[in-house]
Amino acid sequence: MDRRRTAIAVAVLASTALLLPEGAAAEPRAASPTSSAARAAPMRVSTVLTGLDHPWDLAFVSSSQFLFTQRDRKTISLGTTSGAKRVVGRAAGIWASGETGLMALELAPDFARTGTFYTCHGYRSGATKDVRVARWRLNAARTSARLTKTIVRGLPATSGRHGGCALAFGPGGALFIGTGDAAVGRNAQRLRSGGGKVLRVNPRTGRGLRSNPYAKSRYAMKRRVFTYGHRNVQGLARRGNRMWAVEQGSYRDDEVNALFRKGNYGWNPVPGYNESVPMTDHGLPGKQRSARWRSGGSTLATTGAAWLRGSVWGNRSGRVLAVTALKAEQIRLLRFDRRGRLRGQSIALRGQYGRLRAVTVGPGGALYVSTSNGGGNDRILRVLPR
Numbered sequence: 001m002d003r004r005r006t007a008i009a010v011a012v013l014a015s016t017a018l019l020l021p022e023g024a025a026a027e028p029r030a031a032s033p034t035s036s037a038a039r040a041a042p043m044r045v046s047t048v049l050t051g052l053d054h055p056w057d058l059a060f061v062s063s064s065q066f067l068f069t070q071r072d073r074k075t076i077s078l079g080t081t082s083g084a085k086r087v088v089g090r091a092a093g094i095w096a097s098g099e100t101g102l103m104a105l106e107l108a109p110d111f112a113r114t115g116t117f118y119t120c121h122g123y124r125s126g127a128t129k130d131v132r133v134a135r136w137r138l139n140a141a142r143t144s145a146r147l148t149k150t151i152v153r154g155l156p157a158t159s160g161r162h163g164g165c166a167l168a169f170g171p172g173g174a175l176f177i178g179t180g181d182a183a184v185g186r187n188a189q190r191l192r193s194g195g196g197k198v199l200r201v202n203p204r205t206g207r208g209l210r211s212n213p214y215a216k217s218r219y220a221m222k223r224r225v226f227t228y229g230h231r232n233v234q235g236l237a238r239r240g241n242r243m244w245a246v247e248q249g250s251y252r253d254d255e256v257n258a259l260f261r262k263g264n265y266g267w268n269p270v271p272g273y274n275e276s277v278p279m280t281d282h283g284l285p286g287k288q289r290s291a292r293w294r295s296g297g298s299t300l301a302t303t304g305a306a307w308l309r310g311s312v313w314g315n316r317s318g319r320v321l322a323v324t325a326l327k328a329e330q331i332r333l334l335r336f337d338r339r340g341r342l343r344g345q346s347i348a349l350r351g352q353y354g355r356l357r358a359v360t361v362g363p364g365g366a367l368y369v370s371t372s373n374g375g376g377n378d379r380i381l382r383v384l385p386r
Helices: 009-014 220-224 311-316
Strands: 043-052 055-060 065-070 075-080 085-089 102-107 116-125 128-138 145-155 166-169 175-178 197-201 225-228 233-239 242-247 255-258 302-307 320-325 330-336 342-348 356-361 367-371 378-385
Touching (some): 043 367, 055 356, 055 367, 085 145, 102 166, 116 145, 116 166, 145 197, 166 233, 166 242, 175 233, 175 242, 197 233, 220 225, 233 320, 242 302, 255 302, 311 378, 320 356, 330 356
Parallel strands (some): 233 302, 302 356
Antiparallel strands (some): 043 378, 055 065, 065 075, 075 085, 102 116, 116 128, 128 145, 166 175, 233 242, 242 255, 330 342
């Protein structure tokens, strides 16, 4: 995730920046590799924190401190690279069920000055149940965080299945929000629904940007839509001016997608919720965007994503997308060229630490990865090449 220190309030309101193609605009054919097609990538791994329960996301606030969420405990904590941790934030109404709870966490570009960050979480109060994006502020002493404003509400929720949720800042200070379809068949293609989408909003107000494809719609949620036709977006990662998304497949075809304004990524499991349909249904009206990578005949349950950064990774820096997986218990390292074409892949940590959820780049280029095994036995790992 890109955490550059830039101002966002005025830039977003005026922004008309679109995500431009990497290299030529032509869309390359996606590969369909299987797990056996990837070689092993040796890594050095150390444990940073233990005693956690489904840590979902993390972000570094200094060279030695990071914020992280725990889905079911519904807490925001401050951890250190030396192994300390303490809870700094809770909020009323956060709801956890199934795959939904306190999920994504993203620092504002001006975090160093303001202490502002954002989360995505389930919410329940009486008959109201949805997924929301909220703005928080961490105090200067880094001992307490409070929720200051809910900027997006009304993202669909049912049992907690397919709640998403991913956050990342893009060009011009726009906030991208990846969502799940809540296991409701019509949501992904229905532009008035926030489910099965990548939204692009002003982080101050939560409103859709004026350069969004449906900015003139009478419906507030439709004005936020940047791309649609997604099943369950779990990770967002920016490379240059392009945002990339990781989403979970049905019984097959987890996907990594390069996001294009107004793109339809082809998920349409109707009537009902028919998961035998293709993840990208090219039989739908109009053009559907193909995945840049897909898992093939069996899913890995892909989740977080981060581009390798730093000299420690050599020529893999900026070219390899690290994608964590729950079911496959691994990091999949996907190498893309400058035009976004898949050129190779390798696997790290396979079966060594159980289910893997979050991945972010920390100090010195190290990957920080969370496990998602539950029972208070989860940890955060530091991962470096061997």
